[in-house]
Amino acid sequence: MAQILVIAGLLVWPFAAMAEETALDKAMSKDPDRFAGQIGDLISGFGGPDGLGLAGIEEHIALERAGARASTLRRFLALDLDADGTVDRAELQVSQRAANAEGRGRLERQFVAADADGNGRVDAAELAEQGRLAGLRALGEDEAGLLRGLMALDADGNGALTSAEVARAVAGLEKAG
Ligand SMILES: [Ca+2]
Numbered sequence: 014m015a016q017i018l019v020i021a022g023l024l025v026w027p028f029a030a031m032a033e034e035t036a037l038d039k040a041m042s043k044d045p046d047r048f049a050g051q052i053g054d055l056i057s058g059f060g061g062p063d064g065l066g067l068a069g070i071e072e073h074i075a076l077e078r079a080g081a082r083a084s085t086l087r088r089f090l091a092l093d094l095d096a097d098g099t100v101d102r103a104e105l106q107v108s109q110r111a112a113n114a115e116g117r118g119r120l121e122r123q124f125v126a127a128d129a130d131g132n133g134r135v136d137a138a139e140l141a142e143q144g145r146l147a148g149l150r151a152l153g154e155d156e157a158g159l160l161r162g163l164m165a166l167d168a169d170g171n172g173a174l175t176s177a178e179v180a181r182a183v184a185g186l187e188k189a190g
C-alpha cells in the first residue's frame with residue numbers, strides 16, 4: 014500500500030499545469046522503471062485475471078479514501094464519551110485535559126474545523142463531512158482523474174490494463190523521447 018501511495022505522489026506533481034494525457038506521459042517519463050513497477054503493483058493488487066479495469070482503479074481509490082476516512086472518524090469517536098454519536102465541548106475538554114499542550118491545541122483546531130455550524134457540538138453529519146474531506150485529502154480528484162487516465166494505456170482496448178501494455182507504453186515513450 015505504501016508503494017501505491019508513492020505512485021500517487023509521482024503521478025500528481027505534473028498534473029496541475031498539464032492536460033491529462035500529457036500528465037500521464039510526464040509521470041511515465043520521469044522515472045519509467047519506477048512507474049512501470051508501481052502500476053504493476055496496482056495491477057496485481059486490484060486487477061483481475063485479464064488485468065486492471067476501471068472498476069479495479071475505482072476500488073483502489075475508494076480503499077485509499079476509506080482508510081483515511083476511518084482514521085479521522087476513529088479520532089473523533091474516541092472523544093465521544095457517552096457514545097451518542099456526537100462530540101460536545103464537555104467531552105472535548107475531558108480529552109484536552111488529558112493531553113499535552115500541543116495535543117490540546119490540535120484537538121481544539123480539529124473540533125472547531127469540524128463544527129461547521131459553530132453550535133459547540135460535532136454531530137453525525139459534521140463528522141461524516143470530516144471523513145469525506147479526509148478521504149479527499151488522501152486521494153484528491155486530480156489524482157483520481159490521473160489514475161482513471163491510466164486506462165489510456167490499455168492498448169488493445171479490452172478494458173483491462175496489463176503489465177505488458179504498461180511496459181510497451183513506457184518503451185514507446187523512451188523511443189519517442
Ligand atoms: Ca457524545
Ligand SMILES: [Ca+2]
Pocket residue numbers: 127128129130131132133134135136139
Ligand atoms: Ca455542530
